[in-house]
Amino acid sequence: MNNTLFIDNRGNTDPRINLALEEYALRNLDISQDYILFYINRPSVIIGRHQNTMEEINYEFIRENGVIVVRRISGGGAVYHDLGNLNFSFITSYDRSKFNNYEKFNRPIIEALKSLGVRAELTGRNDIVVGERKISGNAQFTSKNRMFSHGTLLFDSDLDKVVQALKVKAGKIESKGIKSVRSRVANIPEFLNHGMDINRFKEYLLKYLFTGSEETPVYQFSESEWKKINQLAKEKYFQWDWNFGESPQFNVKNTHRFSFGEIDVRILVEKGHISNIKFYGDFFARAEIDELQKLLISQPYDRDRIAESLQGVDLAVYFGDIQLKEFLDLLF
Secondary structure, eight states: OTTEEEEOOTTOOOHHHHHHHHHHHHHHSOTTSEEEEEEOOSSEEEEOTTOOHHHHBOHHHHHHTTOEEEEOSSOSOOEEEOTTEEEEEEEEEOOTTTTTOHHHHHHHHHHHHHHTTOOEEEETTTEEEETTEEEEEEEEEEETTEEEEEEEEESSOOHHHHHHHBOOOHHHHHHHTOSOHHHHBOOGGGGOSSOOOHHHHHHHHHHHHTTTOSSOOEEOOOHHHHHHHHHHIIIIITOHHHHTOOOOOOSEEEEEEETTEEEEEEEEEETTEEEEEEEEESOOOSSOHHHHHHHHTTSBSOHHHHHHHTTTOOGGGTSSSOOHHHHHHHHO
């Protein structure tokens, strides 16, 4: 991997610190350079940027087992992490051809897995599978001229807790034609023909990704950078408002699963006008969804008037491949 540095996270396993570190690296490091970050999190549920947290988690299980809940800045669905998950993040400059191009970023990971005898392949919109068993889910985020593509590799994860910690909607299971989440996911060692723990696996991936380099080129954060990372974690990723937030009062609720993911819209209509609107879901946005929500607030709750206000608006940057008629059908 030419022109790529491996970011040292000092072995942190707190997901709030690791997500703050990832965001800091994205927004502040020299973007003429590419970076790869590996991290392992203690038991936690990582919520997608646009999801309604309380509808994605089994709150009683989370509370009783001390599982950390934290929201990431990328879209997609909720995932369970523990010390048996190896997470990776490719941080790079942005161009439109890279966004939603999971093949580009996951190809080196897939090739490394195949070199270990694991017949991995990319399938659907963002999964790595072996046969019909999922071993990795991925998400992306872009900000101005920067982006990352990150994912998790199930290695020695407690798969029963994956099921217990999350509420997976029936529509998602039905759309994938599977009987249950537990039957669909797998740990990578199920497909290895020799023993290896997660640390050796991490070391192997690094050596494979940096084949041709005598040593892995490493980026070390300075103490002043670590101070900023910890401050970001404190002000954002440790905060209830960011991780849970309050769901708006609503009197219209519509949900539909599209090819690019689910959109769940909540609308509060007062005196015939939209006074509050919120989009939830596991879609991937290239632009801030708040922009669209602000555009719709104060508009008459009328299909033709809304259609008129959305002329010239590229809905695809907020959700994916959606047409205006489909969007209006969702709202009304």
